[in-house]
Amino acid sequence: MPDRGATALLQRSKWAVGALAGSAFAAALGLMMALRESSVASEALSGDASAPSRLLSAEDARVQVARLQLVLMIVTAVVFIMWFRRAERNIRNWDARGLPFDDWWNVGGWLIPVANLFVPIRMTAVIWRATDASVSPEIGEEWKTKSLSPLVPLWWATWIGGTVVFLMASNQIGAADDPETLRSALGLSAVSNVLVLAAAVLAIMVVRTITVRQATRAEFYRVAIPDPPVARAI
16 A cells, blocks of 8 residues: 555655745846846946946846745745654654654644744754655664765755845845945855755755655555544534
C-alpha cells in the first residue's frame, strides 16, 4: 500500500520547487536591475548629462522587480511551509521521538519573531536525520545518532544572510540622497540578491533531497500512514 504521507509530500514538493525557482529567477532579475542602476549612478558621478533621467528609469525598473520579488516571496513562503509541515508530520507518524519542538512549531516556528531564526533550521535538521536510510522502521530517538549534510546549514546561512543584507540595502537606498551613496546601497542590494538566489537554489536541493529520502524510506519499509479522521457533524 503506498504511503499517503510520502505521496502528499511529493505533491507539495512540486509546488515548493516551482515557487523557489520563481524566486530564484526574480532574484536574478533584481541583481541585474541593481547592477544596471549602479552603472547609471556611476555615469551620473562622471558628469554624464543624460544620466539623471536614465537613473529615474532604472530606479523604476528596480522597484517593479522588487514588487515582483515580494509577491513571489509570499507565495514561496506559503507553499514551502506546507511542504515542511507535511515532512515534519511524516516523521512523527513514523514514531520519531525526542523531537525538540511540539507539532504546532512546524508552522509557528516560521512565523514567531526571533524563534524563526533558529526553530526552522533545527527542525529541518531533525527531518533530515530522521529520514536517513539506515534508521529503523520505528524511528524512536535513533535519528539523534545520524549525521547532517552541510547542505542544510549552508542553505539556512545564505537565507538569513540574504535577508539581513536585503534589509540593510533597503534602508540605505531609501536614505540615499546622491549618486555616490545610492551606488553604495545598490552594491549591497546586488549582494543580497546573490545570497537570495543561492538560498533559493539550495532550498530546492533540500526539498528534493528530503522528499526523495522520505519516499525511499516509505517504499523500503512499506509504512502506511492513515488519513487523519474526519470530524462528523453532530
